[in-house]
Amino acid sequence: LGSFDLDMGRKATHLKMVQALSAGTDYLPVAELAEMGILVANNGGANSVAVAEHAVMLMVSAYRQAHTQMNQIYDGKYIGDFWEIWEQIHEISGKRVGIIGLGTIGSRVAKRLQGWECEVVYHDIKDFDDEYVSAANATRVPLDELLSTADVVTVHVPLDRSTRGMLSDREFGLMKPTAIVVNTCRGPVIDETALISALDDEQIAGAGIDVTEIEPIPEENGLKHRRNVTLTPHLAGLSIEAREKALDWAIANASRLAAGQDPGAVILPV
Numbered sequence: 545l546g547s548f549d550l551d552m553g554r555k556a557t558h559l560k561m562v563q564a565l566s567a568g569t570d571y572l573p574v575a576e577l578a579e580m581g582i583l584v585a586n587n588g589g590a591n592s593v594a595v596a597e598h599a600v601m602l603m604v605s606a607y608r609q610a611h612t613q614m615n616q617i618y619d620g621k622y623i624g625d626f627w628e629i630w631e632q633i634h635e636i637s638g639k640r641v642g643i644i645g646l647g648t649i650g651s652r653v654a655k656r657l658q659g660w661e662c663e664v665v666y667h668d669i670k671d672f673d674d675e676y677v678s679a680a681n682a683t684r685v686p687l688d689e690l691l692s693t694a695d696v697v698t699v700h701v702p703l704d705r706s707t708r709g710m711l712s713d714r715e716f717g718l719m720k721p722t723a724i725v726v727n728t729c730r731g732p733v734i735d736e737t738a739l740i741s742a743l744d745d746e747q748i749a750g751a752g753i754d755v756t757e758i759e760p761i762p763e764e765n766g767l768k769h770r771r772n773v774t775l776t777p778h779l780a781g782l783s784i785e786a787r788e789k790a791l792d793w794a795i796a797n798a799s800r801l802a803a804g805q806d807p808g809a810v811i812l813p814v
Contacts, residue, residue: 589648591781596652598780602752642694650700703730
């Protein structure tokens, strides 16, 4: 479901819930639907593995400028200038990764990074039980400490009024000049103008971006054509397995509602 017509909702007098196949529901009028007594539910974490894997891929790709290496082969340059700029290429092993949002996706990023021998810290406005945090092997820190000490900052929060532009000039100013930023949640969570300025001013070293403020990304977008920025077209959650899990969840959630039970993964208006 990519959009929802409120007039249709008003006419569908027996409608009880709008079920999204995605994790994010910012494209749905959640508050307006709530006023009409209609619930909105997301996919219950169905694509969390796909997004987590993609986030780790973006970390590695941004560190190793993988897209530039590939492009040079396609352009017939083979190694190109990589022997000259070898000091820009890094390993992810031993790095401190800061996860903003330790929910279903963020926690899976943390679990996967255990195999990459990373130190993982996180910040979240929610509290999680000890077992959940222990399984993620992540240490909770204040947001400013995360930003100022992490080698990689990866964002996994829903887009709402509280998270729009949560990484902007101030936050990039706190980061290390060797840090990279990864975003696989929603583009407007990061102030794109501030991100471009931070890259231009070498306040940070690079980025891995799956989502942008305007999609499709405009040709004139300042994130394009940078060797230290890996861009993908909002496909982090795409996989056969994720779609199967999302459909199974949607059917099961609708069945719970039809049986008079409370559905899961209901999104509250913010």
